[in-house]
Amino acid sequence: MKQKKICVIVPVYNCESWIDDCLRSITTQTYQDIIIVLVNDGSKDHSLDKCKEWASIDTRIVVIDKPNGGVSTARNAGIDKAIQLQTDYIAFVDADDWIAPNMYEEMLALIDRENADLCICGRTRECKGKSITYPDKGYQVFLNGRLDMRNLSNQYDINISCNKLYPIKLFAEGLRFPIDIQFGEDLVFEVEVLKRTNIIAYVSIGYYHYRDNQDSVSYNMSRKKLQDAIITNTKLYHYMKEKKCNLTIPFDFAFGAYVRAYNSGGVKCKFYLEYLKFFFKEILVCSKHLKCWIFLLCPYLYNKLKK
Numbered sequence: 001m002k003q004k005k006i007c008v009i010v011p012v013y014n015c016e017s018w019i020d021d022c023l024r025s026i027t028t029q030t031y032q033d034i035i036i037v038l039v040n041d042g043s044k045d046h047s048l049d050k051c052k053e054w055a056s057i058d059t060r061i062v063v064i065d066k067p068n069g070g071v072s073t074a075r076n077a078g079i080d081k082a083i084q085l086q087t088d089y090i091a092f093v094d095a096d097d098w099i100a101p102n103m104y105e106e107m108l109a110l111i112d113r114e115n116a117d118l119c120i121c122g123r124t125r126e127c128k129g130k131s132i133t134y135p136d137k138g139y140q141v142f143l144n145g146r147l148d149m150r151n152l153s154n155q156y157d158i159n160i161s162c163n164k165l166y167p168i169k170l171f172a173e174g175l176r177f178p179i180d181i182q183f184g185e186d187l188v189f190e191v192e193v194l195k196r197t198n199i200i201a202y203v204s205i206g207y208y209h210y211r212d213n214q215d216s217v218s219y220n221m222s223r224k225k226l227q228d229a230i231i232t233n234t235k236l237y238h239y240m241k242e243k244k245c246n247l248t249i250p251f252d253f254a255f256g257a258y259v260r261a262y263n264s265g266g267v268k269c270k271f272y273l274e275y276l277k278f279f280f281k282e283i284l285v286c287s288k289h290l291k292c293w294i295f296l297l298c299p300y301l302y303n304k305l306k307k
Contacts, residue, residue, distance in 0.1 A: 009078030015095035025098035042068025070200035125208030153204035183225035184232030
């Protein structure tokens with residue numbers, strides 16, 4: 001039987017301090033039939049030199065150099081290359097993170113065992129030299145795209161793209177990352193992935209190690225990013241509602257996005273009006289939550305009570 005080939009796509013932007021750890025973890029995987037596509041997204045440091053150096057010592061590494069366009073354009077460039085190379089699966093790793101040695105071997109075995117369309121693994125948070133793990137939920141299989149977020153080791157395991165193994169057919173059909181979203185592009189992408197999957201295999205082991213970088217772009221929320229957070233979390237909520245999944249966590253995500261936007265944005269009136277629309281459109285759900293009523297009637301009181 002022909003061995004499946006995995007293309008690991010790594011967007012690279014000003015990561016010269018971290019990329020060695022990242023690439024060392026990928027090149028030493030127990031599953032060796034991989035191609036690594038490094039997409040330098042206009043780095044201003046020595047990241048490109050590092051990429052070329054690694055490519056000179058490992059023939060499985062391909063380097064793409066492009067002008068800066070953001071992480072979505074970098075990933076999309078990598079996807080196009082993976083299709084050209086005719087790989088069987090695609091995975092993503094951020095250049096400042098790293099992965100466990102057996103991550104792809106275990107995930108691919110789980111896909112084969114469950115005949116799954118998608119595999120998701122847990123994550124390990126790396127913060128100030130400490131590794132933070134999440135509860136062991138074992139193995140889960142979700143059918144018909146009906147994913148219950150309560151059964152995940154961490155509720156955010158669905159939100160990112162780097163802890164998953166995707167069949168190439170998803171991308172051959174035209175699936176790409178949105179380039180007009182500044183915050184939450186992974187979540188928009190993942191909702192589209194869920195729409196195209198039937199059997200989802202999940203393992204809660206934290207194979208993917210992500211650096212919790214407080215200086216990251218994720219922590220600097222502009223008005224556009226706050227708006228994007230509303231859009232992306234509402235998309236997830238509507239998908240879960242349509243699939244008749246448990247809505248506890250997706251609803252909290254959507255509600256929280258409106259509250260953060262109101263509290264962080266300079267245009268409170270705009271975000272409050274958007275919440276009003278959401279409340280009355282989803283009144284059958286919102287009316288069951290006291291917090292929704294309190295925020296509707298008096299955001300100031302909601303914030304005081306929350307403290």
